[in-house]
Amino acid sequence: MKVLLSALLLAAFxxxxxxxxxxxIDVELQQxxxxxxxxxxxxxxxxxxADFEILDDGKPQAVSTFARGDLALSAVLLMDAxxxxxxxxxxxxxxxxxxxxxxxxxxxxxxxxxxxxxxxxRTPFSSDAATLLTPVDGVTARGGSAINDxxxxxxxxxxxxxxxxxxxxxxxxxxxxxxxxxxxxxWAARGSQALLYWIRLQEMSRGKIERxxxxxxxxxxxxxxxxxxxxxxxxxxxxxxIPDVAQVGTALQKILRELREQYVLGYQxxxxxxxxxxxxxxxxxxxxxxxxxxxxxxxx
Amino acid sequence: xxxxxxxLAFFLALPAAAQPPDxxxxxxxxxxLRGLQGPIATLLTTGKEGGGLPMAALAVxxxxxxxxGKFTVPLIVEIEGNGLLAARRGDIxxxxxxxxxxxxxxxVHDFLAQGLSLDxxxxxxxxxxxxxxxVGMVSMPAGAGSLRVLVVDPDTLRYSLRVLxxxxxxxxxxxxxxxxxxxxxxxxxxxxxxxEDDQVLDRSLSPLLVDExxxxxxxxxxxxxxxxxxxxxxxxxxxxxxxxxxxxxxxAGKKVQEVAGRVTERTRTSALERxxxxxxxxxxxxxxxxxxxxxxxxxxxxxxxxxxxxxLSENPLNEEPVWAxxxxxxxxxxxxxxxxxxxxxxxxxxxELERLARQGYEEALRGLASGTPLDEVVSxxxxxxxxIYRQAxxxxxxxxxxxxxxxxxxxxxxxxxxxxxxVLHAELYRxxxxxxxxxxxxxxxxxxxxxxxxxxxxGGSGNVAAQALLSLAADLLASGVQSASRSLLDQxxxxxxxxxAAGLFLAASHERDGDYxxxxxVLQRVVQAHPGSAEARLRLGVNLERVGRTxxxxxxLQRLTVEPVPEWxxxxxxxxxxxxxxxxxxxxxxxxxxxxxxxxLPGQTxxxxxxxxxxxxxxxxxxxxxxxxxxxxxxxxxxxxxxxRYGQWPAAALDEVRRSLTQQSLLRLAALAxxxxxxxxxxxxx
Numbered sequence: 001m002k003v004l005l006s007a008l009l010l011a012a013f014x015x016x017x018x019x020x021x022x023x024x025i026d027v028e029l030q031q032x033x034x035x036x037x038x039x040x041x042x043x044x045x046x047x048x049x050a051d052f053e054i055l056d057d058g059k060p061q062a063v064s065t066f067a068r069g070d071l072a073l074s075a076v077l078l079m080d081a082x083x084x085x086x087x088x089x090x091x092x093x094x095x096x097x098x099x100x101x102x103x104x105x106x107x108x109x110x111x112x113x114x115x116x117x118x119x120x121x122r123t124p125f126s127s128d129a130a131t132l133l134t135p136v137d138g139v140t141a142r143g144g145s146a147i148n149d150x151x152x153x154x155x156x157x158x159x160x161x162x163x164x165x166x167x168x169x170x171x172x173x174x175x176x177x178x179x180x181x182x183x184x185x186x187w188a189a190r191g192s193q194a195l196l197y198w199i200r201l202q203e204m205s206r207g208k209i210e211r212x213x214x215x216x217x218x219x220x221x222x223x224x225x226x227x228x229x230x231x232x233x234x235x236x237x238x239x240x241x242i243p244d245v246a247q248v249g250t251a252l253q254k255i256l257r258e259l260r261e262q263y264v265l266g267y268q269x270x271x272x273x274x275x276x277x278x279x280x281x282x283x284x285x286x287x288x289x290x291x292x293x294x295x296x297x298x299x300x
Numbered sequence: 301x302x303x304x305x306x307x308l309a310f311f312l313a314l315p316a317a318a319q320p321p322d323x324x325x326x327x328x329x330x331x332x333l334r335g336l337q338g339p340i341a342t343l344l345t346t347g348k349e350g351g352g353l354p355m356a357a358l359a360v361x362x363x364x365x366x367x368x369g370k371f372t373v374p375l376i377v378e379i380e381g382n383g384l385l386a387a388r389r390g391d392i393x394x395x396x397x398x399x400x401x402x403x404x405x406x407x408v409h410d411f412l413a414q415g416l417s418l419d420x421x422x423x424x425x426x427x428x429x430x431x432x433x434x435v436g437m438v439s440m441p442a443g444a445g446s447l448r449v450l451v452v453d454p455d456t457l458r459y460s461l462r463v464l465x466x467x468x469x470x471x472x473x474x475x476x477x478x479x480x481x482x483x484x485x486x487x488x489x490x491x492x493x494x495x496e497d498d499q500v501l502d503r504s505l506s507p508l509l510v511d512e513x514x515x516x517x518x519x520x521x522x523x524x525x526x527x528x529x530x531x532x533x534x535x536x537x538x539x540x541x542x543x544x545x546x547x548x549x550x551x552a553g554k555k556v557q558e559v560a561g562r563v564t565e566r567t568r569t570s571a572l573e574r575x576x577x578x579x580x581x582x583x584x585x586x587x588x589x590x591x592x593x594x595x596x597x598x599x600x601x602x603x604x605x606x607x608x609x610x611x612l613s614e615n616p617l618n619e620e621p622v623w624a625x626x627x628x629x630x631x632x633x634x635x636x637x638x639x640x641x642x643x644x645x646x647x648x649x650x651x652e653l654e655r656l657a658r659q660g661y662e663e664a665l666r667g668l669a670s671g672t673p674l675d676e677v678v679s680x681x682x683x684x685x686x687x688i689y690r691q692a693x694x695x696x697x698x699x700x701x702x703x704x705x706x707x708x709x710x711x712x713x714x715x716x717x718x719x720x721x722x723v724l725h726a727e728l729y730r731x732x733x734x735x736x737x738x739x740x741x742x743x744x745x746x747x748x749x750x751x752x753x754x755x756x757x758x759g760g761s762g763n764v765a766a767q768a769l770l771s772l773a774a775d776l777l778a779s780g781v782q783s784a785s786r787s788l789l790d791q792x793x794x795x796x797x798x799x800x801a802a803g804l805f806l807a808a809s810h811e812r813d814g815d816y817x818x819x820x821x822v823l824q825r826v827v828q829a830h831p832g833s834a835e836a837r838l839r840l841g842v843n844l845e846r847v848g849r850t851x852x853x854x855x856x857l858q859r860l861t862v863e864p865v866p867e868w869x870x871x872x873x874x875x876x877x878x879x880x881x882x883x884x885x886x887x888x889x890x891x892x893x894x895x896x897x898x899x900x901l902p903g904q905t906x907x908x909x910x911x912x913x914x915x916x917x918x919x920x921x922x923x924x925x926x927x928x929x930x931x932x933x934x935x936x937x938x939x940x941x942x943x944x945r946y947g948q949w950p951a952a953a954l955d956e957v958r959r960s961l962t963q964q965s966l967l968r969l970a971a972l973a974x975x976x977x978x979x980x981x982x983x984x985x986x
Contacts (some may be wrong), residue, residue, distance in 0.1 A: 042822070061873060116940070116944075117940050117941040117944040118905060118934040118940065118941050119794075119905060119932075119933050119934060119945065120931050120934065120935060121929060122933055142940070142945055143940040143941070144940060144941070144943075144944040146906070146941065146943070147904075149906060149909045152909060152912075152913060153909060153928060153931070156912065156916075156924065156925060156928050159921065159925065176905075176944075176947060177941055177943040177944050177947060178943075179875055179906045179907075179909060179910045180909065180910065180913055184913055187917070188913070188916065213812060213947055214808065214811055214812055214946055214947040215943065215946075215947060217814035272753065
């Protein structure tokens, strides 16, 4: 797959982690964002390129670029503003988003998108807190929830953007009204190579009647939840379950910190044919650490 | 051993979550258990059955063999909601469920301890209407033993203990037939299960599901004479050409009747065979019996263990829960079943409270007749009822009787008097529900339905009575109470088969339960009566596709895309037509159709999203982005997306019905005033 590779990769071997985009070159490159932790969950921050091994469809690959640090982010914060967020809950969640936005760096670009069964609000990509947060105040939570449709929209918004592409979904995960299935969005997510994080609000679903809706029976809903979890895991992101909307800020900051601590491994695949086939990826690390990254990519 | 049991129960409180297959279910908040209280622990260790909480339990050793050689035994516990919530006015009802798997020698093989917290604001009405059905599991070795099942209300220490004799069959031990599995009507229970061990529990429950695989079996089946009843049987080494029989026995074990059944399905699930059989039930005197099913063939005969059943001589009008049927039958006329259902005791009516109730009720009616706004009347009446109920919680049924007697007296000469009373009680139900007076609310709801029914039976307008029943049913559906609301909707349609809103509500209710064939049946009748109903036609088209009648679905949906129907209906019709193409793998046709739809309905975001996705899939990512570029935010749109509108109860039709009902009620207030003038209040029951 053609990836826009910035000069940051040349700078990536430098000790200092700040990275700037100077020019864009077009090469065949796969980039992997890798989170490494100890069994206790503490991040491992002192690894070198030689500590990693990449397998593409089982074939070892040479690590051609390696970095860790503040690589520019292109992120969409996708917030569920359906009726279950009525009252102070949306405002509380927005406070959490504010804490996240205040920590984005000047090279980062973030868009905030609020949805229910319809698109309620979408900001342009920006690193300016006022641009990102002011419109949120004007939104009233209401209606149902169409997660799949809006997750697809977020992925399309990230298409072609530079830097590490990330979608952070804040929702209980119960999609009722989407026209797209999560299997469709999973396809789009695999193609986009964006990292998906899902802050799963347990509190939202507590007290909500859980049963089959007019559009899906119970099994259908369970299957959609399972596919959403799969898409998140496949992307190299993770599900952060929080019991209370007041913890949104903490969860977002944890995700931001994790993104800042990720390793970025690049390699030039040795057996790509541009045939659209799915390539399974495996990354190994020395030292018995835990590792998380995306599980594969389409050879397009 | 007792100490061990107490400590383990304390530490092993499982979290509760609700995720049973295809049932109405609610999230239940988990809560750590405090451990058994002294006297209850004593009961458990002695194994003495009893207690006042109405509860029934069923354990079927159908589970798989585990690594330690034991077998998983799924357990179903049903707790009757009305009894559970009796006299409760708080926001939370707590329940603790314990199950101890005992060996024949008294040893404890395994146990389960589960605390549930029911948020009554969310599930109170549904619990009141049916009850809580809990599924869990324990492990037991092969051989004879028993399960001691204890349900406790930890706040009042009310409890019920059942001991279920159980023989867990060893692998390969010869012919075998497990307990018969009778289905429950859909949406009857609020279901809860432990969140852990999902897969093992799911696998163990899977062979138990009856009625097309959606329902957990009933632990206290209700059989009705004249009906056909489906039963699933699980067994081993069953005859090649089996003859199945259902034998009904008295409590004393005397054979009452035996009927032959029809085997409609035979399958194998892991180590067990499964027969699904239909029985045409004979008419028997109402009461408690035992059922034994047998499978016979050339290779021999094998019987199920006995299962207690309740039998109604007549076909019940509706599918109310067993317990509700019991209450409706008056309790004392039905022998108390062995499963610790406490039939209502003979109530001693309190004359002073009844006088107060009658006085308060008639004052409220006078206020209503003289033009006092309905909400004021309702508020005062709710105060009166709540005050009396607080003094004597057992007085709820007396209140209802007083009100029904008064209504009967007032409506003796002019049936039209009953309609404003039915409307008053419907409003009272809403008010009491908001005050969380669930017992009184349920009573008000039943009174309203009874008055509407009586109004129609005595020559009042069937159409208006149907509107009253529909209005009540809609409230119940909004609270997640399925079975009682369907019953009201069936009654409404029986009174007025052309009531479009009642048909739409009933169909939508079946649809939400995933019962698409029934939804189609109802919708076909609605469309026949109202060919111009765009919403009914849309729902019919969607559900026809779901039952595989694709060509008919396409025809219905296509018409909706060209006729002058509301935009949300037309949009969903386009969306579903596109999905028909996609299911038939005709992606280019789908894209072409979507392009038409997007150009005709440019404001419909989801059509654009679907078009973009399909373009993406065919490799036109840039065009897809262009399509999405036109999407606008909709912060101010009322009503929501077309798919959201479809997923809501048909509120527009209901608004119209309620307006009409209010009008009809107002027109009859003069009749109520005349009745009040003509029949002075009586001082007592006389």
